[in-house]
Structure formats: structure tokens, C-alpha cells
Amino acid sequence: MHLQTERFSDEVTDLIKTVYKDQIHSNLYKVDGVTMPEYYETFVDTVENFQVRDDDVWVCSFPKTGTTWTQEMVWCIANDLDYERGKVPLTNRFPFFDSSAHFNFSEILKADPGIQIPREMADSFKYTADSPSPRFIKTHLPFNLLPRQLRTREKEPKIIYVVRNAKDACISYYHFFRSLQDPRATFEDWCNLFLQDAVMYGPFWKHVLGYWEKRIEDNVLFLKYEDMKQDLPSVIKKTATFLGKNLTTDQLSSLTEHLSFESMKLNPAANNEDLVHLMKEVLQSEVEGKFMRSGEMNQWKSAMTQDMIERFDQWTRENLKGTGLSF
Template sequence: MAEATAHSIDQDDFTHVVKGIRYPPVVTEANLEAMLNFDIRDDDIVIAAYPKSGTNWMLEIVTKILSAGGRTDASSDDMVGKLEFQYPDEPRPHHVMLQECASPRVILTHLTPDTAPPGIAHPQNNVKVIVVMRNPKDTAVSYFHFLEKIKFQTGQKRFPSWDEFFQLFMSGKYNFGCYFDHILGWWQRRDDPHFLFLKYENMKQDLPKAVKTVAAFLQVKLDDASIETIAHACTFSSMKASLDNSRYRGRAVNARKGIVGDWKTMFTDEQSRLLDSKCKTKLEGTGLQFNFE
């Protein structure tokens, strides 16, 4: 059985631990083992992010850029969900479904470099990896609200309060492990030209600039009008309707507020101080900083 977490929250039916990292039941141990042999194609585009950091937002941007550049006619909802997932109502895991997808594939993952396929952790040739990062306070609050939404789908009876979830998040004992270990694992690749790092807060501040940056990284030539059109289509209000109606239940409950600074609605002063202190300890000297406003 999975180990007990903070406040002895019983999550045994809903999470499990593999090599020290807790995962939801949709990420089976067999799926994680299969990552070692997952074949990467030379034109794959990977979006890697800790949960609730902007994965689906970036997917929308990437698919619209590829479409505008004549590289694909698929929409974001045509793409297979997270690489490591398999929902109960699906006969095959996503890593198997992806083998049948036409190129270029857009692959999503919440895995760390240590658990992702070697071809993603150490990309070669033309493989592109976009890492999206979001400040930890907003990530935690968004994650908590997301879990509240999906608890009705899972039938989970015991669900942590915000205070309990905060302690789980701080200790790295919730699904997909420690936030800081996750982002810093990818951040170590920042000098590798196969990687592009973007922050959620910067995307909110100047979305056209972010679209232009992603298009250049993907080597898709777009004029300014196309970039503005894509940016407008990828604003929160424009995206919410398509996400709400997604065939993937995780995407269907994703859109909530999509703002920077929503952490203030949940964090106590003490919790804010604790996470500020953790940020200083974990991020000092890494060159990685976040905006919280």
C-alpha cells in the first residue's frame, strides 16, 4: 500500500508511489516502465510541465502555430492526452495510442527528466521540448481547485482541505512529486538548444511575444497578423469554451480563472511566508525566479 501522507490522509485507492514519487491511478506502474522504450520521432514536439502550470494553454498555442504554418490540420483536442496516462474507459494507454498518430506529434507530459523517455530527457536531432513553468503559489491553488472538481469523477470520499493540501504540496507528497524538484530537473537543460523555457506569468503579460517565440523555436514562419490572430484565439476567454467541451475529462475541467495572483484568495500570511522561504532555499543561485503578482 502507498505510504501515509501529511495528516494521515488516506489516498491509497487514488494514488500510488513509484520510486518515491506519488502518482494518480491513471499513471500506472506499467506505463511508467514503458517510458524507457518509448520511441521518439525526429519531428516530435514535447510540452513538459508540472500539473496546472499551463500545459493545455501551450498545447493550444502549438497546434494553432502548426496549423497556420501548414504543418498539421489537427486541433488541440485531436491530440492524445498526457503521454503517461491511461483513463479507465480507454482500452489502451496513451503511449500506445501515440504510436499511431500522424507526425508531427505534440506530446504532453508531467514527468520529470528522470522518469520521462530518454528521447525527451536527452533529445537529439530535431526534437523540440517546450517546458512551461508557473509560480508555485498559483500552481498550488490551481491544483487544489482542479482536484476538487475531479473528486466527483473519481468518487473520492476523503479529500484534503486547503491547509492539508498545502502541506502535501510543500512536502512534495502529492501527485507528480515535489514541484521544485520537477522544475529544477528540467531547468538544468536550459542551455540545450532542443529546449525552450517559458513562464506562465510572462505569457499572460505578453501573449503575442510568447506566440512569436514558440513559432520561431518550432521554425514556423508567421507574419505579425497571424501571430496576433493566434494570440487572440489563445486568450483564456477564447480557450475556455473549447476546453469545457473537450473529450478528455482532464481538459474539460481545466479552465477556471487563468490569472496571476489568485493564490491570494487561499494562502494565509504564514503559508505565503513558508513558501517564500522554500523558494529562496530551492531557487537561490539557479537563475530561476518567478513573479507572483
């Protein structure tokens, strides 16, 4: 399969190289309109021809919009709140499908064979393909880059998409980026990159709307991070119904507590600290930072200047006009 590729302007390319100092992210370009690393082309056919199963459950999202929270919720509901089995790391139970294409671990291992990269990440496509049914799969790929069998509905697994308002998503993504490597750019530089759709998996709104348009299909559930924060029990019940599960009042209370931010942050099987440690080793970084930072809504009110808030709001209005989606 051949996808159309496009380079960024010199100005945006310079900004990318200012923000990112690592080789993984500093050579970004557009693949079928999506910002991806230069080496992504080598994985296009693998993704396109991946064999989907009807009993799969896919959690899809733009980075840092509530993905890990949603994964843990979905896995617990589907597995009847089996917290004992849930002590296995989430990356094993719910592999990150495109991590091989995101981080290019094969090249990293060539450069430093001593780095211990878990199999589910070193070859995420094979690990996912070999996993027993029912598989739980996470991806940050936008709808137009998903495996062909998903896009054409040749296979109809459950697809759960979670989204967060753009300003908070931008801030959370920035802090995750800063937790992995020494920052060479300002927060304003990052915001400019985000607004120009030049962060990994951008454009943000194209990503969101690609799934929003599919929400009417019976195998797709569209969730908002803000709804989870404001009324988690209702979102749990909605998700359980979508997955064909009925939770008792006690189960609902138990899962709500299990999914609280403090519980998640302290849960080594779900807080992704091992992933952060691995990426710091790969990037040779000694910065301090956590995968789960604050989990709060409306961080933008204190983190962004008024000018930046207005730019984001205008950008949001332009992209959401006539779509029926709002935040």
C-alpha cells in the same frame, strides 16, 4: 528497467488518504523520487523504451501550470493556424502521453466495462506510438522519468516546458482536484501535501529544475505562465521562432485572440470539459467544477493565509537558491 521506490512516512500517508478518497490517488509512493500511483511500476519499461522521433514536439509541465494553453499555442503555430483542423479535440491532436499510467484506465474498464474511455486515453502509449508524424505529445513526467531516447538525446525532438509560480500552481491544482471529486480535506491539507512533495508528479521544484537545467540545449524552450499572461504576443513569437515558423502581423493578432482565456474557455476542442466529464464518471462524482476556472495570476494573495504564503516563499527560496530561476 528497475527504478528505486520509496514509501511515504505514516504521517504523510495518512494525509494522502485524507485528501484523496479514490483508489487512483490514495496509494501514492515515490518512484525514482517522483510521487506516482502504486501501479506506475507496470508502465516503467513502456515509458523507458518508447520510440521517440526527431520531428516530435513534446510539451512538458507540472499539472495546472499552463499546459493546455501551451499545447493549443504550439499546435496552432506548427500547423499554420489551421483552425478548421483545430476543431478536433486537443486530446486527439496532442495526446496525453502518460494518461494510462496516471489513471490506470485498464483497471477501471475491468471494474466497469460500460465506461466509454477514448482510445487516446485508455492506451495512451500505443495511441501516441501509432500517431503519424509530426506528433504533438503532452506529458507531466519530470525529466528523469522521460523515455530514455529523450534523456540521452539519442533523439532530439522539440521540448517545450511551461512553469508557473508554485503558489498559483498549488491553488489551480487544488481546484482541479476539487472539480473531480467531493473534497474530504481542507485547502490547508492540500497545501501541506504540496509542500511535502506528496501530490502526483511532485516534488514540484525537482520537476521544474529538471527542465530548467536543460534550457541551454537547442531543442529545449523554457516558458513561464506569467510571461504568457503579461505579454502573450511576445511568447507566441518566441515559440514560433523555436518551431521554425514566421508569423505575419495578422496571424499574430489572430492567434493572440484565439488563445485568450475567454476564447479558450469557450472552445470545446481545447477546454478539456470532456476530460472532466469522463473523470467524474470514473470517480462517480457529482461535484460542479470547470477545467478552466479563472486563469488569473496571483490568486494566492486572496486564497492563502499569511502563514502559508511565508511557508511557500521560504520553500521556494530554499529550492531556487543558486539556480538563476526566479518568479
